[in-house]
Amino acid sequence: MPTNSKTADPWAYTDIVKDHFLNPRNFIMGDETKWQADGEGIVGNPVCGDQMLVKIRVKDNKIDDIGWKTYGCASAIASTSALSELAKGRTLDDADHITAKEICDFLGGLPEHKFHCSVLGHQALHKAIQNYKSKL
Amino acid sequence: MIYFDTSATTPLLPEVRDRMIELMNRSVAGELGNPSSLHTPGSRAKFELIRAREQVAQLIEARPLELIFTSGGSESNNTVVRTFENCPIFVSAIEHPSVLAPAEAFGKPCIKIPVDKQGIINLGFFKTNLEKLVKENPKQKILVSVQLANNEVGTIEPVKEIANIIKNIKQETKAKIYLHTDATQAVGKIPVSAKDLGVDYLTFTSHKLGGPVGIAALYVKTGAPMKPLIFGGAQENKRRAGTSNVLLASGFGVACEIAKDAIENYGKVKNVRDYLINEIKNKIETTIIITPQKSLPNVLNVSFPAAEGESTQLYLDLENIAVSTGSACASGDLEPSHVIMAMYHDAEIAHGSVRFSLGLNTSKQDIDELMTKLPNIVAKIQDLSTLNKETQNANK
Structure with a gap:
């Protein structure tokens, strides 16, 4: 865990990351299989230490609701939470264009070594959108 | 908290802090010199270094001259492994990186002894492979490095049994097999005697038993080979160059004295x-x-x-x-x-x-x-x- 030398705060994360880690938005409490969805996608691998599941409900070609589960570190949890905030209410095409950088910027930045391994939520969302479209 | x-790392013991402050004050006053110098301030510093070495040696029942002060457990471990550069080196699969990495880089070959779910090394695997190596080439030097206690899970390894296996093979073949144990986590928590364990080298460090970071010890049994990692001056009996760190050594010494009673x-x-x-x-x-x-x-x-x-x-x-x-x-x-x-x-x-x-x-x-x-x-x-x-x- 790298230390923030400016503040002597042991957290290498920004306050926004910390907030999303401690108070994750839109995550599915309890059994996610009971969360009815129009599309779902899962990425990552527990062997690598990170896995994200994203489920979406679609209305009028927009993401009406989004729910998720994440196995992983603080950065993985916060970035999936951030993705859910970014995606909610957007059109499918618009939401499908959310990038890792956009998630990272939303969170006020992430430690370099975390960026590549833990920001995967947008890929799970992409799979969820494809999953939804494949059922049409 | x-x-x-x-x-x-352990919190610094207050007695260690007090001793180090006392020495720093004496240094500020110009009373302490370089322990390698022959004048009075040098002798005073040398006296402190000798006392520290005695205190540290006592904790593992070694003789003071069998101990080398180093900058840390990593240096002690690297020193032992580098002494056996291009020799076969046995290590447990769960050694600290400061043994594993140099053994992988310099062992020819580096043989990792697997462990079971308890983290205990497979003695059968070790014995079979050691006998095989000795049979292939009875004249080559071999290092075995197995930690006394693991740093992540706390498992205590059967180092004494390893020493006995080596002893038996040596009696039969006169092979040159040497045993090192990284006892960094064990010393201060359980009784450790270098002699009882039957090891040739033993690593332990100050900051895991209430002493300062930046100093450690390497026990080298009299007669065991030893190649310096740092060449230069004649400090530490020509085995580790660099001006002796009297301040840290004294802190380490006090920590060891307290640890002996605290076990x-x-x-x-x-x-x-x-x-x-x-x-x-x-x-x-x-x-x-x-x-x-x-x-x-x-x-x-x-x-x-x-x-x-x-x-x-x-x-x-x-x-x-x-x-x-x-x-x-x-x-x-x-x-x-x-x-x-x-x-x-x-x-x-x-x-x-x-x-x-x-x-x-x-x-x-x-x-x-x-x-x-x-x-x-x-x-x-x-x-x-x-x-x-x-x-x-x-x-x-």
């Missing part, structure tokens, strides 16, 4: 540790207890399934509780703990691991305080997780 990370108190620490095991078993049912029975009295490593360790660590930090984890995210190289991987061959268990390392001051009240937070934290992370109980049940 409740500090459950003494295996990483018996680790019985109480073990009781508190065992209380923690029971509390966790009762209140977080899914927990895998990784630390085996035969372990250091102050270490408990557990794995909470579906709860990634860095998340657990950070949630606990917010509650002013300091622990350590074997998760990949917490390490610099993004690889999960090689120790837990060697024991369980399961990345999820390694990612979910959390180490609690207790100190002489850890009380049952500290455990009770921890247990008011820990079950909820683990439950919350498990609920967030794709690997939670419901998912696992649904997948069955």
Whole structure:
């Protein structure tokens, strides 16, 4: 865990990351299989230490609701939470264009070594959108 | 703050601080010189260095001249391994990186001894392979380096039995086999005698027993080969160049003197540790207890399934509780703990691991305080997780 030398705060994360880690938005409490969805996608691998599941409900070609589960570190949890905030209410095409950088910027930045391994939520969302479209 | 990370470093003992401040004051006053100098300030410093060496040697029942002061456990370990450059080197699969990395780089070959789920090395594998090597080439030097106690899980290795296996082979073949043990985590927690163990080299360090960081010792049995890692001046009997660090050595010496008497108190620490095991078993049912029975009295490593360790660590930090984890995210190289991987061959268990390392001051009240937070934290992370109980049940 790298230390923030400016503040002597042991957290290498920004306050926004910390907030999303401690108070994750839109995550599915309890059994996610009971969360009815129009599309779902899962990425990552527990062997690598990170896995994200994203489920979406679609209305009028927009993401009406989004729910998720994440196995992983603080950065993985916060970035999936951030993705859910970014995606909610957007059109499918618009939401499908959310990038890792956009998630990272939303969170006020992430430690370099975390960026590549833990920001995967947008890929799970992409799979969820494809999953939804494949059922049409 | 409740500090459950003494295996990483122990708080400095107040007696050590006082001694070091006393020496610093004498240095400010110009009373202490370079211990290699022949004048009076030099002799005063030399006297302090000799006293420190005696105190450190006593803790492991060695002779003072068998001890070399180094900058840390990593330097001690590297010194031993580099002495056997291009020789066969046996190491346990769960050695500290400061043994593993140089052994992999300089051993020809580096042979890793596998461990079981308790973390105990496979003595049969070791004996068979050692006999085979000796038979192939009876004249080559061989190093065996097995830690006395593991730093992540606390397992105590059968070093004395390893020494006996080596002794028997040497009696039959006159092979040149040498034994090193990294006793960094063990010294100060359990009685350690270099002579009793039958080792040729032994590493231990100051900051794991209440002394300052930046100094450690390497025991080299009289007659065992030893190649300096740092060449230059004649300090440390020409075995480690560089101006002797009298200040840190004195702090280390005081810490060792106190540690010698404090070892018996680790019985109480073990009781508190065992209380923690029971509390966790009762209140977080899914927990895998990784630390085996035969372990250091102050270490408990557990794995909470579906709860990634860095998340657990950070949630606990917010509650002013300091622990350590074997998760990949917490390490610099993004690889999960090689120790837990060697024991369980399961990345999820390694990612979910959390180490609690207790100190002489850890009380049952500290455990009770921890247990008011820990079950909820683990439950919350498990609920967030794709690997939670419901998912696992649904997948069955």
